[in-house]
Amino acid sequence: MNRSNIEWTEVTWNPTTGCTKVSTGCKNCYAERWANMQHKRGINQYRNGFDLTLAVERLNDPLKWKKPQIVFVNSMSDLFHDKVETDYIKKIFSVMNNTPQHTYQILTKRIERVKDLSDSIFWSDNIWLGVSVENNDFVERIEILKKTFAKVKFISFEPLLSKIKYNDFTDIDWVLVGGESGGNARKVEKEWIKSIRDNCKRQNTAFFFKQWGKRIFNPNPKDPTIDRKHPFYAKGGCMVDDKIYREYPNIE
Ligand code: SF4
Numbered sequence: 001m002n003r004s005n006i007e008w009t010e011v012t013w014n015p016t017t018g019c020t021k022v023s024t025g026c027k028n029c030y031a032e033r034w035a036n037m038q039h040k041r042g043i044n045q046y047r048n049g050f051d052l053t054l055a056v057e058r059l060n061d062p063l064k065w066k067k068p069q070i071v072f073v074n075s076m077s078d079l080f081h082d083k084v085e086t087d088y089i090k091k092i093f094s095v096m097n098n099t100p101q102h103t104y105q106i107l108t109k110r111i112e113r114v115k116d117l118s119d120s121i122f123w124s125d126n127i128w129l130g131v132s133v134e135n136n137d138f139v140e141r142i143e144i145l146k147k148t149f150a151k152v153k154f155i156s157f158e159p160l161l162s163k164i165k166y167n168d169f170t171d172i173d174w175v176l177v178g179g180e181s182g183g184n185a186r187k188v189e190k191e192w193i194k195s196i197r198d199n200c201k202r203q204n205t206a207f208f209f210k211q212w213g214k215r216i217f218n219p220n221p222k223d224p225t226i227d228r229k230h231p232f233y234a235k236g237g238c239m240v241d242d243k244i245y246r247e248y249p250n251i252e
Contacts, residue, residue, distance in 0.1 A: 001013065001069065007208075012075040013072070013104075014055055015059050015088075015095075016088075017045055017055055020081070022110065023138055024135065024137075025135075025161065028180060031076040033182075035076065045057075071102050073105065078110055096126065104128065106129050107130045107132055111141045123149040127151075129150035130174075134162075135164070136166065145172075151251075152249055152251055153171060154176065157178070158178030158210060160196075164195065169205040173205065173251070175208070177210065178210035179213030179217050181213040181236070185213050197209070206247035209238055209240055209245040213235055224237075224239070
């Protein structure tokens with residue numbers, strides 16, 4: 001298992017690696033940069049660079065973990081990529097179904113495929129499903145998510161690239177927001193973040209603000225969470241109007 005630096009999970013599990021870009025949010029994909037680096041270092045799991053690759057040797061890893069974990073599934077890929085065969089997705093679901101001690105978080109930009117898989121996979125209560133939405137062109141992903149059978153549904157507005165007009169969070173348990181990080185990061189605006197936060201508050205949806213992405217994007221240069229020694233340190237800081245938002249869905 002790999003301990004994760006991602007603020008909203010504990011560990012990552014990558015039974016596939018690699019992907020292809022589908023929308024503007026993919027432009028500065030971290031998984032691509034990481035895959036290319038690991039490929040250059042000769043790491044076997046990344047022998048194909050960023051091409052979609054099944055990591056069969058990782059498939060049963062969660063069966064070996066005794067302690068319950070919150071697991072981000074495929075942080076370096078997209079589980080519903082069309083090059084991941086249905087039989088392999090079924091095997092991944094079987095592992096998740098058979099390890100109820102763990103909580104799995106699947107995040108995808110390819111939610112359309114979930115509709116076609118509905119007869120092949122079982123959404124046990126420990127599997128959360130989320131969609132990435134970067135701007136208003138992709139809010140349709142939320143509508144499709146709402147029609148799935150996942151017990152816990154979430155949206156990741158990261159990297160947030162515009163003000164989101166869509167504001168119906170009915171049946172959405174959790175909303176994550178983050179600015180883009182890295183050398184070519186695109187700027188996130190405070191107004192965009194607050195608009196989503198306020199919609200969450202109105203609709204009683206858990207809200208988690210991950211990071212501003214870069215220090216220069218954060219309108220408060222004195223945000224203490226910019227400091228690496230802060231317990232809630234995040235890239236560029238993570239306070240909005242002097243408050244840290246780290247809510248989780250109520251799953252009782
Ligand atoms: S879907 Fe995710 S992993 Fe795939 S290219 Fe886009 S950002 Fe990267």
